Amino acid sequence: MLIGSIEAGGTKFVCAVGNEDYQVQDKISFPTTTPDETLAKTRDYFKQFQLDALGVASFGPIEIRKSSPKYGYVTNTPKAGWRDTNFIGQLKRTINVPMAWTTDVNGSAYGEYVMANLANEKLDSLVYYTIGTGVGAGAVIDGNFLGSAGHPEMGHTFVKRHPDDLQFKGVCPFHGDCLEGLVSGPTFEARLGQKGETVPADHPVWDIMAYYIAQAALQATLIIRPDKIVFGGGVVSPALLEKVRQQFTTLLNDYIELPPLSQYLVRPVVANNGSATLGNFALGYKELTR
Incomplete structure (x- = not known):
């Protein structure tokens, strides 16, 4: 076959x-x-x-x-x-x-969902964010995709602005400072005049990005309550994801019980x-x- x-x-x-x-x-x-x-x-x-x-x-x-x-x-x-x-x-x-x-993003979400269950992780649900040239997310619940009137557009939700980033207008051609407008790859050039891969790891822009991505993870957590959230795409490095976990911990403030964040907010398992x-x-x- x-x-x-x-x-x-x-x-x-x-x-x-x-x-x-x-x-x-x-x-x-x-x-x-x-x-x-x-x-x-x-x-x-x-x-x-x-x-x-x-x-x-x-x-x-x-x-x-x-x-x-x-x-x-x-x-x-x-x-x-x-x-x-x-x-x-x-x-x-x-x-x-x-x-x-x-x-x-639904295709990626389904691949991660299938691979996790093949590895006997036994997930019932999963959310997958890609953060690269654009931002999008897909969600799988009991083997089915979220959305019937249309597919989710979680990359175009709005987040609270970081106090050190209030002057940045965002790059989304539709919404300006939605999630995609604030954390996608082109935002580095719009903010700093350089590509993301050239920005030093200790630059404060990474804390700003992590703050926004952590809010997206919090929204998905509280609305969907998935077993896992996966972050793919060229913007998300292990160092950035660790910053996201730290920001997420602060934002959640122990409101609900979750698995260890090293197992809950993760990079893709498919190589x-x-x-x-x-x-x-x-x-x-x-x-x-x-």
Whole structure:
């Protein structure tokens, strides 16, 4: 059995083929350019294989309601040229197999959820945040995604401003200083004029970032009460995550009982940014056997 995976990011597409045991058999990546060019490359790649199913996790917003005439579309995205793209429709020109369709962060969340349970962690729920060029989050509860009218947009919630950061307007083109507008990768250049990877570990901006991310973790904790919150994406280093745990401890103030934060607020367990690929394999297989 062969299951395909498409991790459709705003910067690059990662396409892979694996088996029902979620083992990668082949993999390729290429830049995200125009919809026609990128989706043509995607279709050409999968023509090499006799797929049984396909899991697709895309940057968004996307339409996930199967009752909608725009199911399978990328909708109101800021990604240039991609607004109102019929993603699944273009794939089905040449790929006629059952397809699972969700957000990139949902795909990553599902991969982490599946891997944890394969490792006998026995999680009932999990939230996955990615903090990189953008910010998003997905949530899995009892094997199902949170959201029916649409997928969550937890990257666009609002947080209390840090007292040393009140003059920064934020970079989100829709909301200014929402979570994405305050902690995504481009905020380093907007605040400091340099890329995040060049900012020293002792720079106070990391404490500001940790304060905002800890608030997001607190919101997810108190609203969803997940078994674990995973933080992926290029902005989140082990050092930043430790600062987040410290800020989270202060904000929570022992209000509810949680596991040790070293086990509750964690980095991905799937190696090499492979959470979404593994999740897509699992979702494709689930769609095939539905």
